Amino acid sequence: MKPKTIKQKKGPGGNLGLARLGIILWLVILAWSPGLFARSVQGEANKEETRWYSIRLGEETVGYVKETGSRLQQAGRWYWKSVTESKIVLRRLGQKVEMRVSYEHLETDEGLLKKITAEQLLAGSRVRTEIEVEEDRAKIKNLTGNQVFSREIPSSGRLLGPVGIGKLTNDKLKRPGDKVEYRTILAELAQVISGERTLVGEEVVDCGRNKMTARKVIDRISQIETTRQVWLDMEGNEVKAVEPSPFGDIVTCLSSEQEVMEAMAASRGQEQFFQSSLIRSNVRLPQARGLDRLVVRLKHSQPELGWPDLANEYQKILENSGEVKVVELKRVPLRSSPDGQLSAEEKKPYLEANTYIDINDPEIKRIASEVAGREKNVFQKALKLRDWVSRNLAFDAGFVFAPASEVMKAKKATCAGYAALLAALLRAAGIPSRYLMGIVYANGIWGGHAWVEAWLEGRWVPLDAALPSPGAADPARIAIARSSLAEGPGGSLVAAQKFFGSVSVEVLEFSLKGRTVKINQNQPLYEVKDNRYWNPGLQLGLRAPDGFTFAELDGVWPDRTLLALKGPDGQVVRLFQEGWFPSENLEKYLLERLKKEVNGGRQIQLRVWGKKRPALVSAEKSALAILNGTDLFLLVASGKNSEKLLAGVAAALENRLIAD
Template structure:
């Protein structure tokens, strides 16, 4: 489970930037997120007779937890007489280049992506970037306040209906020069947020700012040297900046992978962003306002009773992301399922194979199934894409899900799959599994898709939610027992730390202080006690199966260097083993078959200190 904790870093609005073009042939910009430099943006313009070609190139590098996600996009837009006539997009968001071409016809678009072709109806003319520049310049000269336009985003796979509203002027200093900048707010009907722009009087972009998952993304005009330096000198995102993309739980779940139901209150911190459509099958909206939603998630069951037939062809047909016509993938799927004929048993075999053969790699933002089956690495997105595609290759209708999952005291972005069994959609997760194979209820989806139209809906849902919501647990059910959540994950009273969700309490040792209480993903620490050079750390680990938990226990106990033999540990209802090494004493005590606490003591007389710590557990 450790390998699936770095999830959903970048599946959102990094590829939706639409520049404003001036007369220069080439312009460079720095890109930053939350004040941290992450890369550059380049604009180039070239005229060839009646045609005008504009290039927007964005190159971004985001580091966190020892991994680096690199993304490079190049979009060429060609226009004639002010109207867009073609788009060519190149995206480097994994180890392979993704290419898409768009031809603009009279009433439709012809789109080719990764060998797949589709026709998209069009009911209005598309504005080219050079024409948009001219419209802006005329509006500025005439003192008018709004410009409307329609274009197409190859990165999102959808039409964009935008408006630029002039809101005033502001003095800004860019490249050592002072500008009386024209302030513009750009609204795109299909996107949840407003982008702010500062323009010169000629309509040239000086800088822009828009909300992002790691703080505001800012684009600022500069020179080539500074722009390239911003990419080359990009650093790991600070912990608080990275953490801002997650939602921290009000209540710790002791065995989240065993949950059969959960009731959540999801609060939107930016009500103007709205909510995606959460409803469907086993996920119900109990109440909804602009600011919050009460959501009930019930883990479904496999039933032999067939549901009413529905249109499932879309979830069996190959597409650019889920290509079940790939010969290698078909061959591997046949090998995995063998002679099995039952759809649910086939799905379980596929999920097992994906879990055992994939390697987690946070450096891959998004890869299609053809790349994943060959490289067998990626984030949870790759796990979900491969599970869905192999299921389709096995004749099982399947779709791809993105949403949130509970891990280690936090709700983080995640991706998994659904398979259609006897007419019922059943969630299945190869990245965060459990021993029933049906994905637990400690999660909620924000989008479910065949991906035939690309990742646009998932990206927009991510823009709405990531970094913008609080998720509070109201109640949850495990093994038929309903539990009501507390308002806070822990409380300290009479020098005793109590964690109601984990049913854990510990008394403060004499002379010690409680520190680092209730840390969250990617940490497992729920409590520290410190006194000078002496320290006691308590962490909580949970797994989807007893086998995984036992394997992790053995691995942790085996890592202690220069350690003596295992000694039994007893503390109230807890039992486990401890090991001492030169610098520390470590104990693993079982919470139940799928979860355990780890106590680590360091400093002088650490072995005796651990014994006192186990006695302090209530």
């Protein structure tokens, strides 16, 4: 029998916070935060009213939330059904990044949660989560492609849905200072969470349509350690909300479909939101992928958020004073005495398939067998799988997060996808693996990143396919969360929420090939004096040819430019810094890289820093590749007599950290 539906009179203001929480938590992967909110529970009517909300970052509208609600009668009992659809569109590295999250909550007429259905579309396919709440447990089912993964969590006590939380809010928050506590299930974390709401008072809110008097409420969720400000109308519907994110405050305001769509169409999609989440380094690190050790000072601008657990086998806390931590980071040797052993039960979650590490995919099994099946040495087996991922995937900023099987099919991903696929291949080859989230150094910045750890002969060894090193992953990174991903990435994102956008990084010293360099606190990133450029971090210098001036000296990732020289007749010379790549044929790789700069040039060799280096030259453009340890420098000269100009600048290029 088809359920009877009676449409709700007042607009559904209830699970707007849930929808935004899903979006913000996923924003952490690109670089987070939440709540649910009150739904009006007025009587039945014949007309359904849909509410639209704009999502703004700064002055720009970047997304929307659409909410509808209805009452259903099933087997003689009434239920509330809330449906929320949300979307955010940003730009990152010139590409559109689109994230969609939808929710459906079903709860009793009294507001007790019965079922949640959530879907995330962050790449090419949807990931669906279904949660059914029973008296003492919640049954969780994750569906992706044709695979289903099921588990249970305990859920004793009263768990409320959006309507239930709204009713509780309206019933209990009467005077400023009144508080109320609630418990519910958050789909992204797939766990029971506790919240507390406090009524601040009444304020006039202006969302651009009209002004109205609203009640301001502070909502705190303990498991996520976040606080959001919310304004409710007199019927309990959400009007406005402000909450933090790595890119600044996210503001949600009551709007209309037309206003939201017009604002999004006019959005410029600026990249500053992502740039604001990057941490400028106080030093340009030489051969970052080849470093042996670093010591960094971390300073938390919001220590009340707490710190994620940073201490592990290769991250040692040297100083800890609340808002400041000094951490020593070391490279893990591939061959060394084991730290310990894991039992079969302890290894189990790191060998099993789950929603995102779906190792039962036939193609993942095939590649794992072909690449590493005959290799006996477990270290080499892991490195071969890492190298395969590095060589066969392309970076795509719009491919936010997806199961490993989808990454395998698309052959593109962000670092999150590189890590998911490598973790899956390792497990398919019988090697326990876990997913890491943290920050990494790259070309002058520290930014959010994902990589993996593999259990290799008695210790966890970090491996990175997106920013590879010749062996284990380098120590120019800080791990802040580890997970099997059996429960999804939500737990890691919550840990990241305590870190991203709130912590600064200062390099105090680094070690490279037995040499330790201490960083002077007042040391500049670079200096130009008497027409000579000097970079104290890279220990690299260059004197400009007569008539040339330095330019473009402040580029950081994703800009590869270290410096540029502008000549009197329009000539331009640029020096790019890139990283090491696990190429099967180094000479061929360098030549192909040069061909991307020079079309149809003549191949020659130039002696730089004591070695012959490959170059492609032509009348108007010439390029030179200089591999120094794990740094690849590309020197590109454009304009008349480019070959002669290239040779002259290359001869003047100096480096005091020349690798063997």
